[in-house]
Amino acid sequence: xxxxxxxxxxxxxxxxxxxxxxxxxxxxxxxxxxxxxxxxxxxxxxxxxxxxxxxxxxxxxxxxxxxxxxxxxxxxxxxxxxxxxxxxxxxxxxxxxxxxxxxxxxxxxxxxxxxxxxxxxxxxxxxxxxxxxxxxxxxxxxxxxxxxxxxxxxxxxxxxxxxxxxxxxxxxxxxxxxxxxxxxxxxxxxxxxxxxxxxxxxxxxxxxxxxxxxxxxxxxxxxxxxxxxxxxxxxxxxxxxxxxxxxxxxxxxxxxxxxxxxxxxxxxxxxxxxxxxxxxxxxxxxxxxxxxxxxxxxxxxxxxxxxxxxxxxxxxxxxxxxxxxxxxxxxxxxxxxxxxxxxxxxxxxxxxxxxxxxxxxxxxxxxxxxxxxxxxxxxxxxxxxxxxx
Amino acid sequence: xxxxxxxxxxxxxxxxxxxxxxxxxxxxxxxxxxxxxxxxxxxxxxxxxxxxxxxxxxxxxxxxxxxxxxxxxxxxxxxxxxxxxxxxxxxxxxxxxxxxxxxxxxxxxxxxxxxxxxxxxxxxxxxxxxxxxxxxxxxxxxxxxxxxxxxxxxxxxxxxxxxxxxxxxxxxxxxxxxxxxxxxxxxxxxxxxxx
Amino acid sequence: xxxxxxxxxxxxxxxxxxxxxxxxxxxxxxxxxxxxxxxxxxxxxxxxxxxxxxxxxxxxxxxxxxxxxxxxxxxxxxxxxxxxxxxxxxxxxxxxxxxxxxxxxxxxxxx
Numbered sequence: 001x002x003x004x005x006x007x008x009x010x011x012x013x014x015x016x017x018x019x020x021x022x023x024x025x026x027x028x029x030x031x032x033x034x035x036x037x038x039x040x041x042x043x044x045x046x047x048x049x050x051x052x053x054x055x056x057x058x059x060x061x062x063x064x065x066x067x068x069x070x071x072x073x074x075x076x077x078x079x080x081x082x083x084x085x086x087x088x089x090x091x092x093x094x095x096x097x098x099x100x101x102x103x104x105x106x107x108x109x110x111x112x113x114x115x116x117x118x119x120x121x122x123x124x125x126x127x128x129x130x131x132x133x134x135x136x137x138x139x140x141x142x143x144x145x146x147x148x149x150x151x152x153x154x155x156x157x158x159x160x161x162x163x164x165x166x167x168x169x170x171x172x173x174x175x176x177x178x179x180x181x182x183x184x185x186x187x188x189x190x191x192x193x194x195x196x197x198x199x200x201x202x203x204x205x206x207x208x209x210x211x212x213x214x215x216x217x218x219x220x221x222x223x224x225x226x227x228x229x230x231x232x233x234x235x236x237x238x239x240x241x242x243x244x245x246x247x248x249x250x251x252x253x254x255x256x257x258x259x260x261x262x263x264x265x266x267x268x269x270x271x272x273x274x275x276x277x278x279x280x281x282x283x284x285x286x287x288x289x290x291x292x293x294x295x296x297x298x299x300x301x302x303x304x305x306x307x308x309x310x311x312x313x314x315x316x317x318x319x320x321x322x323x324x325x326x327x328x329x330x331x332x333x334x335x336x337x338x339x340x341x342x343x344x345x346x347x348x349x350x351x352x353x354x355x356x357x358x359x360x361x362x363x364x365x366x367x368x369x370x371x372x373x374x375x376x377x378x379x380x381x382x383x384x385x386x387x388x389x
Numbered sequence: 390x391x392x393x394x395x396x397x398x399x400x401x402x403x404x405x406x407x408x409x410x411x412x413x414x415x416x417x418x419x420x421x422x423x424x425x426x427x428x429x430x431x432x433x434x435x436x437x438x439x440x441x442x443x444x445x446x447x448x449x450x451x452x453x454x455x456x457x458x459x460x461x462x463x464x465x466x467x468x469x470x471x472x473x474x475x476x477x478x479x480x481x482x483x484x485x486x487x488x489x490x491x492x493x494x495x496x497x498x499x500x501x502x503x504x505x506x507x508x509x510x511x512x513x514x515x516x517x518x519x520x521x522x523x524x525x526x527x528x529x530x531x532x533x534x535x536x537x538x539x540x541x542x543x544x545x546x547x548x549x550x551x552x553x554x555x556x557x558x559x560x561x562x563x564x565x566x567x568x569x570x571x572x573x574x575x576x577x578x579x580x581x582x583x584x
Numbered sequence: 585x586x587x588x589x590x591x592x593x594x595x596x597x598x599x600x601x602x603x604x605x606x607x608x609x610x611x612x613x614x615x616x617x618x619x620x621x622x623x624x625x626x627x628x629x630x631x632x633x634x635x636x637x638x639x640x641x642x643x644x645x646x647x648x649x650x651x652x653x654x655x656x657x658x659x660x661x662x663x664x665x666x667x668x669x670x671x672x673x674x675x676x677x678x679x680x681x682x683x684x685x686x687x688x689x690x691x692x693x694x695x
Contacts, residue, residue: 122444139456176663328672521657542645
């Protein structure tokens, strides 16, 4: 077998494995989410299908495959079918670029499906394609609620994509590379990025929630206003594919956060004392960190109410964007003039910024809720209670 | 080489769809396909930064704007009727033939003065770092000029959608952006039907 | 990876299309409009949208390009300090002028 063919086959194998792993995670994620939410709301959740409800995802899958696949008469046939496929395609593709271990650590192979020098940039690019699934789905349904929902949600996604891109600039300055492996190795040497970029991480976290359309940013699916947003006219497997895309995006977002800010595939070094070499086990650490962030997604969903649309857009444009720029310039100024003092003062600065933001959140909220344009409504409408700060 | 042929073919298919589609949204989607294929070409030429930016900016931003505008102008339906500009088809045809001829001449007469390896060595793998260094040293002025350009774009975009001032004293002229029906729950009475 | 991912999507849709029942009826295939007969026909006929969405997309492009320019700057930053800092400051400063403008024009307000 020639070398390139072997390489191709191995890549294919890894791709299929990753895709299957993602889909399984998605299936059980739905179950875990329902059980956890039930627990938070003092009820039981699905527990009938199999022990502890463990077969529930299987039942759901079978149901959505055997359901009638409706296509409303006014839909644009081609695009209507294409939209969920695009959504899931982009969602699954994005995950393949994330390294689950150092090069060559997976039975002599690299533990990622593809590796681009652009690293995080390539991932942002693929994520930015995700907006098409939702937009086209809503448009092609040929119905009003989906159209409104998709328009809103595309505006939301592009707005928060900015916050996402800008909030990692400080990180890129510190590392000086966009490749995931370099970012992880930098953290192995200097400590987790979240320490030095706590403000950047907070902004990135919020943007991620908005990018994957999760509570408190799940406006596209605001039942009270838009029925089910872009999903209204979808049923059976196509609906399931959209759902799948959302959850896979969530997993990818968790993986990105873990890789960029929490040391990626490397475990904490202090455990080395107990079990030598434990911090460089491949895959385990990444999976643990992803699980943590997935739990966070569910937790937040069980805790926070939804934003109103105008609050959402204001939050993105008037708070997140300037803050991300400020974080970037803070890091830039620090690196330019005080690099000699080591990295810890920067960590302190960043943390102080974040704490100040939290402490002043009432003040900030009033500030950003105030209309800035001349003659745009009255000046003194009260700050409303918000979903999240 | 196989990747190049494949991506090139995809780009062409997308371009043909863009031109031939009767539905503006389908045309836009064809364009997305072309842009993505071009990004793939960049990536296969190991200009990974350029590829990522191509996707982020062109396919991810500009085409979204196109789609929004198509929505906004309600332009999905094929436009029927005569071209408003006389002879536009003939002129476009002539222009196309000239362009194709020029490209053909270049393609067949161009002799690469540098070997490809030497040409791409300057790119240093086309990573963001290499691009950044060049951008901040050799192309400093254009780089800063871009920010001025973007500033102009912001002002232009806002000015475009401004409504003309309704009254001469112009107190309330700034808010030129109409937002009907943005917030159902603010106008709707309490206790609506919940799903 | 993209091929595999798209393949899974296509496969799922195909399998479901083969296995699922097909008993369409007129009412079932009508667009959902809270139980009323849908008004206007088909994909995007007679519907118009707030120009605000266009504006947001336009501003998104501007800031997206800014971000795109900022990426290489950030990556090469440590090699070129402190000179690069002033460049970045000029770049961001000019954009902030624009940001202030849209803020004052009330573009970021959603009433």
